[in-house]
Amino acid sequence: MIDSLRKHVSPGWVLVAPFLMLVVVLYLGPILNILWLSLTDPEPGLQNYQKLYTNDTLLRIIWTTFRICLITTIISVAFGYSIAYAMVHAHKKRQKLMLTLLLVSFWISILVRTFSWLMLLGHNGLLNNALETLNIISEPVAFVRNELGVLIGMVHYMVPYAVLPLLVNMQTLDTRVMSASRNLGATGSQTFFRIYLPLTKPGIVAACLLVFILSLGFYVTPAILGGGKVLMVAEYISVQLLVTLKWGTAAMLAALMLFGVLALLYIMSKFMKLSTVFGGSTS
Amino acid sequence: MKQSMLAMFNRTGAWVLLFFLVLPALISIPVSLTPKRFLSMPKGELSLRHFEKLFTSPEWLSSFAQSAIIASSTALLATILGTLCAIGLWRVSSKYSELVRAFLLLPLIIPQIISAMAFYRLWIPLGLLDSYPGLIIAHTILASPMVLITVSASLANFDPKLEQASKNLGASNWATMRRVILPSIRPGVFAGALFAFILSWDEIVVTLFISKFNVYTLPRRMWNGIRENTDPTVAAAAVVLIAITVIAFGVSTVLSRRRAQTQND
Numbered sequence: 406m407i408d409s410l411r412k413h414v415s416p417g418w419v420l421v422a423p424f425l426m427l428v429v430v431l432y433l434g435p436i437l438n439i440l441w442l443s444l445t446d447p448e449p450g451l452q453n454y455q456k457l458y459t460n461d462t463l464l465r466i467i468w469t470t471f472r473i474c475l476i477t478t479i480i481s482v483a484f485g486y487s488i489a490y491a492m493v494h495a496h497k498k499r500q501k502l503m504l505t506l507l508l509v510s511f512w513i514s515i516l517v518r519t520f521s522w523l524m525l526l527g528h529n530g531l532l533n534n535a536l537e538t539l540n541i542i543s544e545p546v547a548f549v550r551n552e553l554g555v556l557i558g559m560v561h562y563m564v565p566y567a568v569l570p571l572l573v574n575m576q577t578l579d580t581r582v583m584s585a586s587r588n589l590g591a592t593g594s595q596t597f598f599r600i601y602l603p604l605t606k607p608g609i610v611a612a613c614l615l616v617f618i619l620s621l622g623f624y625v626t627p628a629i630l631g632g633g634k635v636l637m638v639a640e641y642i643s644v645q646l647l648v649t650l651k652w653g654t655a656a657m658l659a660a661l662m663l664f665g666v667l668a669l670l671y672i673m674s675k676f677m678k679l680s681t682v683f684g685g686s687t688s
Numbered sequence: 689m690k691q692s693m694l695a696m697f698n699r700t701g702a703w704v705l706l707f708f709l710v711l712p713a714l715i716s717i718p719v720s721l722t723p724k725r726f727l728s729m730p731k732g733e734l735s736l737r738h739f740e741k742l743f744t745s746p747e748w749l750s751s752f753a754q755s756a757i758i759a760s761s762t763a764l765l766a767t768i769l770g771t772l773c774a775i776g777l778w779r780v781s782s783k784y785s786e787l788v789r790a791f792l793l794l795p796l797i798i799p800q801i802i803s804a805m806a807f808y809r810l811w812i813p814l815g816l817l818d819s820y821p822g823l824i825i826a827h828t829i830l831a832s833p834m835v836l837i838t839v840s841a842s843l844a845n846f847d848p849k850l851e852q853a854s855k856n857l858g859a860s861n862w863a864t865m866r867r868v869i870l871p872s873i874r875p876g877v878f879a880g881a882l883f884a885f886i887l888s889w890d891e892i893v894v895t896l897f898i899s900k901f902n903v904y905t906l907p908r909r910m911w912n913g914i915r916e917n918t919d920p921t922v923a924a925a926a927v928v929l930i931a932i933t934v935i936a937f938g939v940s941t942v943l944s945r946r947r948a949q950t951q952n953d
Contacts (some may be wrong), residue, residue: 416861417778422776423769429778477834487705503706512936531729534729
């Protein structure tokens, strides 16, 4: 019996088993439990999902989250495209320096970065003080505790994530195509908009999806730079669980977020090998 | 020559953006040197009092120690689990193993707030809330996929014929693993361990849910400090964190350079 099992099952699975078991029992298990809760807490039925139609607060939070994620994605990918393009076309040495700057910012703790923005943009922050000293403004401008602050913090965090898939995509392009276009008499901008940009479409789509996915569940920056004024889904979930103890509503929102993320991942896998995106950050 | 104008414009823009990514974080350096008791830029006079407070306060020191214990344990466990798993999947390499690989990367991709909910939900009945094992297991599940990625990348460059040769020469599975496979993927294993350490060292969302009084990690203490938003000791802590980041980055650069070298050999 064991012998026949050995013939059919590769011995490699023995090495996979410990981590696989850990994830299935201690991670997948409670996630399925949460999905189940969204249908059964406080009582069985779809009432948690019906709240999406009836509860204005919930709708507003979901809309805020969607809007902020969308704007973050557009700005981050535009910035990321500019950086990736400059990196691919820079000399080797410059390229290395650019990559170092990018990775250092990637590595600095999210808390440190959010805290820095608070010190820079806060009511008594560096920027407001400087503007007041220069007599440009008479009263402090509200940069944080509103959507602007959340957007600045989120874009700042997401740009490196946008650069990586774009870089992978741009590095694999065949540069002869662009030379051919120039030789056939196209101007530089024609070549860029009609040849280069369409060729980098898979990278753009992958970058957009990656940034959007990461933004959806973002917790730290909105909580600190939003200062309680900008309520997004992740923070709302934490309030529901830790303050008002309403598992049902929180579970429903988590289920929506989870299916949203999985659907986007599926679309993303059609455009790019996911491993190159997630492996890209490590090399 | 419109293209080169545009390209030059873009190049300048890209540099500005890159500095926009790095420079804001450095504001904590001058703020940490302020002689005042509240968050402010120092004017003229500099003082190290906030660093002194950071390194003499029992609360901050205990948070540093707790984070170090949790992050090292996480790195150790995640490296063992992730490396074994990567070697196993590489051995199997079939349609199913790719599916399993994608599944095992999920803890890295699923929003952390959902992971936090999941651990919170299960840790209550298991009695793991607010304990070292609770945090270490949760962080290990989140960090092992990192190791899986880096070790898999190393394995992709490993020639399977070497394994075959070792076996043909009479080495056991275990000897082949220890003397042939592990030495050639060592840079990937080290890089994975480093990433796992950093992930746990920085982790705040899951930690906020599953820790309370007993376990109070460094990010947790910073989180509270930031929310109160007055004490410059937080700025001093931020400077220490940046310094650690830069050192870790240096180490990982050396490692990846060594990895590139072993590939060229």
